[in-house]
Amino acid sequence: MEIALLITGGVLFWIGLAMIRGQNDNSKKHVIILGEVVGLIQEQKQGSTLLYPLVKFIWRGEEKFLKSSIGSSYARHKIGQKTPVRVSEGEKLEAEIDMQAMKSMAWILLLLGLSLSVIFFVKFQLNLFNLGISAVIVSQIFFSNKIKFKNLADLKNKMQVMLNQQIHPNIFTKEELGQLKLLEPTAAKALMKKQAVVGRRVGIVLTCLGLTCGYFAFNWHQKRLTFLKIARATTGVVVRMEESHSHDSHTYYPIVQYQHPATTTPIEFRHSVGSSPPSFHVGEKVKILYDHDNPKEAMIDQGILNQFFPLLCIALSALAALLGLKMTTKQDKLSS
16 A cells, blocks of 8 residues: 555655764764774674674774674775774764765665655645555554564563664774674775675676666657647546556556547546555546557646656666676775
């Protein structure tokens, strides 16, 4: 159901917003120190091997070693690479690698969440019945998870512990490095070269995929713009719903009928956007746009949202191409 779009979009939006607020949090005084990647930490988590960069920095004349909070299946930093470290001192010393990628990820999550929410409002017609269904589903999800905890305070404490374990990095002294599973320098370099080859190939494929999808999305957008320029507006009526099956889901497309001025027989067309539950009901009057020379070329007028999906595809394609290009160039630097 489309309510999943709203829930997922809301969660992604608030995660992205929280990350942005956390990065711009001025409640803690922090300084940026230039650190150096001195090794890679290898850990097994949920059957996967993850690599964490170990960064050395100097704090108040003493060597400190920061294990990054984010691990990956491939090396993201080159040994000997200089990287900025954000350090804040409160009840305890906290530090994190000041990565631009985290800021970009926060904005991506925020915009993706916002896009999913917009899609929900496009496809899911708001009325008392649908709002009631949404409220029941959200309440069911909330209470089914709430019963796992004694109370909300317990839930908050458990989430805080999980957050500390997953997000907060660890700071070690030189004497504590023995407890870390550091890769040998030669093994780390060999692994980075091997992964660079794979990463470069993935980056090239992702770039090509993004450019190809972007080409078709751009053509779709141009076609939609051309249609909107020549389209005429009139009123149609939803005469029936066409059901489409996909695995266990059902999608309903409105079949709209309207009277073309040059014909005596009403024209029918299927709107290109379907939903579940239906966004329109039989007998509902809707504003439509149609091509006078090609009456079957028509769509329900959704205002500024008429161009939303083509533009969304262009944006996602561009993002994929940029990420692929960045992966390719980064792997070249890491393997050098």
